[in-house]
Amino acid sequence: MKYTLKQRLDIGRRIYEGELTRFQAAEEYGINDNTARNYMWLYRDTNHLPPKNAGRKRITDASKTPQTIEAKQPDFESYESMTKEELIQALIQARITEARLKKGYEVKGDGSVIHYSSKNIK
Incomplete structure (x- = not known):
């Protein structure tokens, strides 16, 4: 249906x-909700009004804020006393940890605790 x-x-x-949401307007006027949103933008731009959420700030929960992960420095004295097999296992574990850090998380202990980095979270 075409509107003037x-x-x-x-x-x-x-x-x-x-007065109504864009979804209510879409149902009431028989238009798509995106069309209703475009009508709201048309009204706003025609009357030189600010966006609806101007001045409103998001409140973030501190528990949802990503934590930074600090890289641990290797302890060379412990490597000197390791056998060849232990060194190989340490190298494998270091590469796994490096790959996890690139993806933005770190696993502590047995893997039940995961800490996310703030760099890679979108």
Whole structure:
């Protein structure tokens, strides 16, 4: 169904002012929810208004904030006393740890505790 510019601006105003959501407008007017959003943008741009969420800041939960992972320096004295097999196992473990750090996480102990790095999380 085609709406005139005045009707589109009215639909956009109702969405912008919070009278109804874009999903409610889509159902009520028989349009797609993205079209309803575009009508709201049209109203906003025509009247030179700021975006709906301007001035509103997101509150993040501290528990969801990624933790930084610090690289551990190798203890060379412990390597000197290792056998060839122990050195190979230490090298394998170091490469696994390096690959995990590149992906953004570190496993502690038996693998039940995982710490995520802040660098690679999107």
